Amino acid sequence: MDQTQIDYVKNELARGVTPEALSQTLLQAGYTESQVSELLSVVQVQHGQNAQPTLSTPAKKGGLPTWVWIVLGIVGGLFVIGALFTLVVTSSLNDARDKAKDASAKVTLNLFRSTAELYYDSNNFSYAGFCDSSETKSRLASLSSVECLDSAEQYKVSAKLLTDEFFCVDSFGRSKILLGKPAGMNCE
Numbered sequence: 001m002d003q004t005q006i007d008y009v010k011n012e013l014a015r016g017v018t019p020e021a022l023s024q025t026l027l028q029a030g031y032t033e034s035q036v037s038e039l040l041s042v043v044q045v046q047h048g049q050n051a052q053p054t055l056s057t058p059a060k061k062g063g064l065p066t067w068v069w070i071v072l073g074i075v076g077g078l079f080v081i082g083a084l085f086t087l088v089v090t091s092s093l094n095d096a097r098d099k100a101k102d103a104s105a106k107v108t109l110n111l112f113r114s115t116a117e118l119y120y121d122s123n124n125f126s127y128a129g130f131c132d133s134s135e136t137k138s139r140l141a142s143l144s145s146v147e148c149l150d151s152a153e154q155y156k157v158s159a160k161l162l163t164d165e166f167f168c169v170d171s172f173g174r175s176k177i178l179l180g181k182p183a184g185m186n187c188e
Contacts, residue, residue: 113175145159
């Protein structure tokens, strides 16, 4: 770098040429970025200005700073992770809730066997009318898709579970899960 180059840069800046435009002109003339930065820095220091390398910090025109985009990316990523976590937990909770409801239905139906035997003993050793009794109807009200059949000699109570299976109890002491709706007066 010689005095001729420094004088050229001083004159161009004095004429009102911006450092960015001057940098582009020098780069097109064959100077390297480091030579242009050094030349502009020398001229600015001689004029008492702080050296500001114009090539390494280009002027931004509109838009958001990079750090804002990084923060938005992190927040968006956390949002997606939170949404996926919520889906997994909700699904697990729904499965657990369904299993609990099915277990409750099985317990309720298993209790019917003792209720039916008490009815049988107090009704002249007959199950007839068991399904229509107020006690039976009130206990079955909490279950969905319930079928109760009775005759003098036998009864059957079945309910559809949330797993689309059926749980059945009958007067023969059976209590079992069936894939389809039981037909007839027993759980076979």
